[in-house]
Amino acid sequence: MELKKEFTDLEKSAVKLTVTVSQKDVAAAYAETLGTYVKQAQIPGFRKGHVPANILERKFGEGIKADTVSDIIDKALNEIFENDAEKANRPLPYAEPVMEKMPELDVAKDLSFSLTYDVYPKVDVKNFSGITIKEPQVTIGDKEIDEELKAVQERNAVVIDKKDDEKVEKDNIVTINYAELDENGNEIAGTKREDFVFTAGTDGTFYRIDDDVIGMKKGETKTITKTYAKDDKNESLAGTTKKISVTVTAIKIRNLPALDDELAQDVSEKYKTLDDLKKDIVKNMESAKARRIVEIKNNDLLSQLVEKNPFDIPSSMLNAELENRWYSMAQQFQTTPEQLEKMFSSAKQTKADILKEWAGASEKMLKSRIIVDNLIRARNISVTPEDVETRYKEIADRGGMSVDEVKKHYEDAKAKEYLIDDTKEQKLYDELYKEVKTVKGDAMSFADLFKGESN
Template identity: 45%
Template structure:
């Protein structure tokens, strides 16, 4: 059926596939469809199946030619994709390139363009230098953990009297007002809670609400600099109306043996808890240091080995990020878009912000996968079992529970790939240079790499 085919490489991992279908195949497809139309068509003056071909062609010729062309394209592409290496990605369907012209008894020519998986030849995996920060775990890090444990075990109670103080947990209703004092549509929110002094609120009103009473309402005018966390507020002046609907205060427990025993029965004394905290922080430090070194290594690999990403692959990654983002808000897409609109943001502006990170991740994955393939790195069943046991121990689960979870969610291959990537990174770090970096405190290190 296929007389010839030609694959032309284009930019950004796109190809143009040109196909010529033999005239005999084109005629056969057309005749077959004409026969089907003859059996089903109802034409005045003729019994079903008895209308002359010329009459059918006059009435249905254009439709038959379009349908014949579509069927030949589908059948041809299905056959060709099984024969060539340049297979289309699943993210976007091939697109016709140029006008279609189908004439029975003549060769049928068509062309499609589509994205393919990027080709990468990793030539440079050496000559890389990464820095390893020298991280120290001091008393301040342990004290911060103990403070968090106190917070988690605090008794929270509502204040019926008094005013808002630092560390109180308050619930507010708020909205933005325009220059006439009218509420801006879409800017209001009810029952929003935060801890005063934490800074975990959009408008950074921690200091403004200090001293407010229960059910009191105030309007604040806030001017924001260019260094504000939310870019949409940079350089803006906002009039914010706030009503305090709840005030709660926390009664922190004493740091003593009793608190340690409340945290976990395996601790007899506060010192036991402190030792365990230090051990956990050391593990976290090592994990974070490995991530820092890995990120620096992979970043340089990407710089040394260019990868042309097809747009459909990047778009699929951005769409996956969007779905994860929506899930953080309970899966309500309309609510998310409404919140974004209140901040003068849209899905498109988010995608533009996310794009550099998405492209970097995809390039990293492609290069690492190629190196794993080239170096024939494998993950044995024993290594998978060890990883499952490790995850089980970390999460106080049985190995069977962890294995069932991964199998039910079709994530066993993910474990194997993760093991392969770790083995590859270990080899690359051994082959390249890891030099000592600056000294840094644990808390500063964790915060800068959050």
């Protein structure tokens, strides 16, 4: 197809594409569409495929023209966007292109049309001046190791039911059915949950009723009234008073095993003694510490790059990210996006309110991701087979596996692609840290290092 194209950059990473298709191709497309009508048309008095073209043009003229225009536009856009040279100008998959005006067909003239749509943002990251990265200083001591050993005990505990006449105590595993009640004591639609399991006294429920069930027995129902401070960390509860009907359906306790060689052997056959287990715990903690510090440093670096290299992102990209977060939140609550909306409406909050609260952090995350992608392309960072082999060995050493086991996992194409992308990012960060200043940050505990860690 003989065509001319022109891209005009607009605000917020939008593009206007203007296309002109030659008269020769317009005429050929019209003839092809008319030919299709001739083959398929069924009109009384004529055999199928033998209706004269001029009769079809009189009867279906506007439809033939409309189909021709649609075919020309589809073929022109496919030809343009299939070209790798226009990869940067392709529409985002979740952005619907908008046609300014549907063109009118004249087989004696060229056909022109324009449409606007969002593209992946192009960012020229140049400003690295004044960037200083603080590296947290963390020491792993006996206290941290003891806490990890306690966690091992809890993971290997035997869970048994308490007697029916025994009450809920702190750290018991409790199963409840609950629902929020209105002023008249009626259940609010969309707030009912059944077989919800949590540990008493650990702040693990949406309404934070963990302590309120302490003292209840199996089968007991209780109405709990909770008033939340105006500055409560959960904005959907802040400044409200809630009535929640709770029924305890099961109470279980954990019997912790003794901290000895037998426990170590139960954890894994590779451990012969408790000391073997401790050494492995320290190794894993040191590895986790190193990964977390790298994550903190990378996030700090990207935050500063976003601040020093401002750019806009298309609204369609942000909206898609927010919808994805909403869907993920519904999965966490083991409900549907629609039911989640009802839950928040009972707290006098709308989905729009929640998405607005998320918008700032989501926009920052998207900008960080865009900067990384643009830098990788601008610096032509690639991954060699040797790089991949090195990553296999690193993963194997960290996970206590063989290299062959790691390779088997990455036989999956998507997993392999993720590993390659992650390796590109690592190589990028290695380059960037040579261009910025890194200094020692504040001392902190191992536990504090992981506070606020993203999921």
